[in-house]
Amino acid sequence: MASQEQLSAIKRAKVLMVGAGGIGCELLKTLALSGFQDIHIIDMDTIEVSNLNRQFLFRQSHVARDAVLRFRPNISITPYHANVKESCFNVDFFKEFDVVLNGLDNLDARRHVNRLCLAADIPLVESGTTGFLGQVTVHLKGKTECYECQPKPAPKxxxxxxxxxxxxxxxxxxxxxxxxxxxxxxxxxxxxxxxxxxxxxxxxxxxxxxxxxxxxxxxxxxxxxxxxxxxxxxxxxxxxxxxxxxxxxxxxxxxxxxxxxxxxxxxxxxxxxxxxxxxxxxxxxxxxxxxxxxxxxxxxxxxxxxxxxxxxxxxxxxxxxxxxxxxxGNIVHAVATTNAIIAGLIVIEAIKVLQKDNNNYRMTYCLEHPSRKLLLMPVEPYEPNRSCYVCSETPLSLEVNTQRSKLRDFVEKIIKAKLGMNFPLIMQGASILYEVGEDLEEDMVAIYAANLEKALSELPSPVTSGSVLTVEDLQQEFSCSINIKHREEFDEEKEPDGMLLTGWVEAPVDNDNNKPIRNDESTSNALPSVETLEGEKDDEIQETSEVVEAFAGKKRKLSEVSEVTAPDPSGPSSINQNKPEKLDIDDKDDELIISDDWESLTKKKKL
Ligand SMILES: Nc1ncnc2c1ncn2[C@@H]1O[C@H](COP(=O)(O)OP(=O)(O)OP(=O)(O)O)[C@@H](O)[C@H]1O
Ligand SMILES: [Zn+2]
Incomplete structure (x- = not known):
């Protein structure tokens, strides 16, 4: 039962949901049933046939909004049929909300929303599911990690x-x-x-x-x-x-x-x-x-x-x-129950955010194999990563052959592909090398187009070893600096981009000795991409569960985090380097524990 305090926080809240797919649809229903009164939803898609089986509210051409309004006629639901990356959803738009709840299925949109939430200083509750696995994480500027504090596993x-x-x-x-x-x-x-x-x-x-x-x-x-x-x-x-x-x-x-x-x-x-x-x-x-x-x-x-x-x-x-x-389609066939559990957890965290219950936020993992008694694994959130190029001011470094690489390579391979910017502005000191925008003068458009084809060292303001570039995305209100270091040669196989970005590292790609071909992104937040129906799937899942179990063996305090490298909250796959000791629970007992309290678990163990 919610307390009076919780109820009034819920009633007053104006929430923004981004994504109305498998998770989003469940989330809308749960928000409405929990008493939320003012819900805004951005989704760029119409209903996809392949989603119908788990988007219960969309069945038979009912849109989610109408379905929910039938059992909660007095609440306000404002849908926007649009891409969240459109310029109308700017920082001012985000500032109108008390909390943003993501139910997205791709990294690109998630990074975009993360940056807008940081710029607007609005709390973000992130989520993702992959089959039986799922996770919910809470991101508050300056207090916890942002969504991009830890590199995400690259698509397979x-x-x-x-x-x-x-x-x-x-x-x-x-x-x-x-x-x-x-x-x-x-x-x-x-x-x-x-x-x-x-x-x-x-x-x-x-x-x-x-x-x-x-x-x-x-x-x-x-x-x-x-x-x-x-x-x-x-x-x-x-x-x-x-x-x-x-x-x-x-x-x-x-x-x-x-x-x-x-x-x-x-x-x-x-x-x-x-x-x-x-x-x-x-x-x-x-x-x-x-x-x-x-x-x-x-x-x-x-x-x-x-x-x-x-x-x-x-x-x-x-x-x-x-x-x-x-x-x-890189589809890990979705499990409706996982989406429902994750939607419930999003609402629980959203309520804590509204009450500013700072000490009780949890990142929660939904595990596939509850054989060790745990279906849900709550973990305290981590402090912001001080070397995160998104939420801290730490500069990145780029090794590049400044005489050979063109500005176009830099824009495509680094600014867009690695840093996820949509409308970049690149400056060296006070001179603008490149800019994208609808209101640019024609002669400027021509100059920037010509710049794209020039080697970095031949730009009007030459970029050479020791140069510092400032890169901004005006829409995301996000900027970072990149220190340039000239390097003559690159290994074509291992560094096919001909550039090496450091300071923020992508999770390693399964890359033998050739340039990789990617399969599409997983629909999950950043849970390890699992190849459905492939022989290797079982191994991966096994490892994932084990790691999460190991990871869960210790609840981490925000203050402890600086001493040890924080594990990746966006996916359990990369956390085994700092495995805390495993919890040894008697496996024979079939009772399943849905834990929200680690101490009670360890107590149970002693008993
Ligand atoms: N840039 C974007 N702007 C607005 N909506 C987006 C954007 N990118 C993705 N979406 C929406 O996010 C939703 C994601 O839902 P989807 O069902 O694919 O994944 P899910 O919620 O993780 O659940 P599951 O994969 O289990 O069904 C889709 O409805 C999609 O239209
Ligand atoms: Zn960060």
Missing amino acids: TYPVCTITSTPSKFVHCIVWAKDLLFAKLFGDKNQENDLNVRSSDTANLSEHSEDVFECRKDEDIERYGRRIYDHVFGHNIEVALSNEETWKNRNKPRPIYSKDVLPEEQTKENGNEEKGCAADDVSAMDIGNLTFDKDDQLAVEFVTAAANIRASSFGIPLHSLFEAKGIA
Whole structure:
């Protein structure tokens, strides 16, 4: 039962929810049932069919708002059908709220909201789920870590040679089918693509030799399809086989040609009968612009089929459409109960925030294996990381070849990809090197466009070793400094960006010795990306649970944190370096404890 004090804090509060998906929908219901009266919701999407099974309030085309208003007619729910990154959701907008509650599914939007909450000094309650795993964290400027204080695990990536030549798991075949074959056939024609697109008779010719993916004059669609099939599943496998070194300790793949799977006559018959079937579903207009979308059934079917043919070549077990979709979309199939638990925990933390109950905030992990009696693992939040480039003023350092790297590389690979800025302004001292904005004068736009193509050391205000750049995102009201250090050479394989950003380090990527290809981001906050349905999944989950259990063995005080490196609150995967001692609870007792109080647990142990 809520106290009078809590009830009045709840009634007075104006809350902003960002994201109305699996978690958000549950959250809206729980907020309404808990007595919140003024709720604003930003979500950029309309209802996705793949979410319907767990967005109970959206069923049968009811929008969440209307559904909730039916049982709480007197509360105010204000929806914004928009991207939270739009400029109308600026710092002033955020300042109107008492607390912001995130139910997002991507890192980019989460980082954006984190920065706005810091700039507006509004508390943020973050959340994420991945299947049975989930977490809720509380972020208050200056008091606890911000969402970006700890580097987030990078999305799972794979070395190029594994994808192009030596796949050993089904996920490698999926990445190949999705990021190389699908992209080459249906995406931008001029893209850089690691698929071998030259046939044997043209392989020795200049790089202007024929791209086999070009449809030849007067070539009918069946013949074209057959040619592509033979090239990617037959010829390319032969090319890979010709490198004998590769197969010394590996099973050799088997080339598959269309004639092996589809006899000539049958092709013609079926070809004639089924002619036009794909064309009915895909608009010719879209071809050339498509990127893989897990909600596009035809794209999923294509990728599943192509991945299975490749898997069969390499002796990898085949997978169903459902399984392949999960892997291709990096979907850890959502568990409605986890979302409900997480939504409840968000509301509990939100109420503490409203009451300024500073000593009782908890980051709570929802575990998958409650075998050690714990389903929920509460941990005290950590102090802000003093070297966080987002919430502290610590400068970053960048090693870069200032004579070779262009400003464009710096903007794309560092400012946008690594620092997550949308509208960057780059300055050296008082001179502006680059700026994005709608109200820029034309001549300035031209100057900045020209700057993008210049090497850093050739800019109007040359950037050389020892330069200090200030980078700002005006929309996020966020700025940081970057100390530049010239470095002549970079390892192309290990440092493919040709630059090295330090001061804030990304979690290590599973990167052999090649430039990585990534699978899509996990939907989770930053829980370790778990490959659904893959053999390695179990190991990962096992490790995750163990680590969380170990981590939970000790409740950390804010004051202790400076002595030891804080674990990553956004995901248990990177915390094993500082494993506190494990709690040894008798496993035979089946009773499940949902703990909100660590002391009571340890007491129980003694008893
Ligand atoms: N930049 C953004 N601006 C506004 N809304 C966003 C933005 N990015 C993502 N969203 C919304 O966040 C919601 C995330 O919900 P989604 O169901 O995908 O994940 P979830 O809540 O973690 O739960 P689950 O994956 O378990 O269903 C989506 O409705 C999506 O439209
Ligand atoms: Zn921080």
